[in-house]
Amino acid sequence: MIILIEKRAIDSALVASQNIHPKEFISLFTGSFDKETETYTLEDLIIAPLSQSDFHSSSFNPYLLPVAMETIATFHSHPSGVPIPSLQDLAFFAKNQPIHLIAGFPYVHQTTKAYDRNGKEIEIKIIKNKTLQKNQLEI
Numbered sequence: 316m317i318i319l320i321e322k323r324a325i326d327s328a329l330v331a332s333q334n335i336h337p338k339e340f341i342s343l344f345t346g347s348f349d350k351e352t353e354t355y356t357l358e359d360l361i362i363a364p365l366s367q368s369d370f371h372s373s374s375f376n377p378y379l380l381p382v383a384m385e386t387i388a389t390f391h392s393h394p395s396g397v398p399i400p401s402l403q404d405l406a407f408f409a410k411n412q413p414i415h416l417i418a419g420f421p422y423v424h425q426t427t428k429a430y431d432r433n434g435k436e437i438e439i440k441i442i443k444n445k446t447l448q449k450n451q452l453e454i
């Protein structure tokens with residue numbers, strides 16, 4: 316099993332984490348799962364309406380997410396710098412989306428880890444933006 320994530324999407328989440336630090340940042344990703352290759356592809360960052368965060372936790376109300384939007388992963392930051400799920404995180408993982416990302420301070424690719432519902436780490440591969448919009452500049 317592997318996770319492909321678009322650079323643009325993960326970088327948006329990491330910049331948001333830096334901006335809100337030392338509070339936690341929480342968000343979601345839309346994407347798809349290919350059964351044959353057991354590959355999750357995360358495409359777009361979604362910020363849930365009325366997301367809340369403080370210094371030790373963050374939350375969102377799943378009922379406020381657009382129904383048509385298929386979110387397959389959650390993302391949250393760990394201002395402590397350690398991207399390992401807490402017991403509370405593991406309880407949350409088990410009941411929610413199939414994939415969960417945690418980014419530890421200083422919020423770079425190397426401190427970003429992904430886990431499945433059981434808290435088992437899954438390899439992440441960052442891919443080049445494949446869905447560039449018109450008028451968007453590729454860096």
Ligand SMILES: [Zn+2]
Pocket residue numbers: 391392393400401404417
């Ligand atoms: Zn956490």
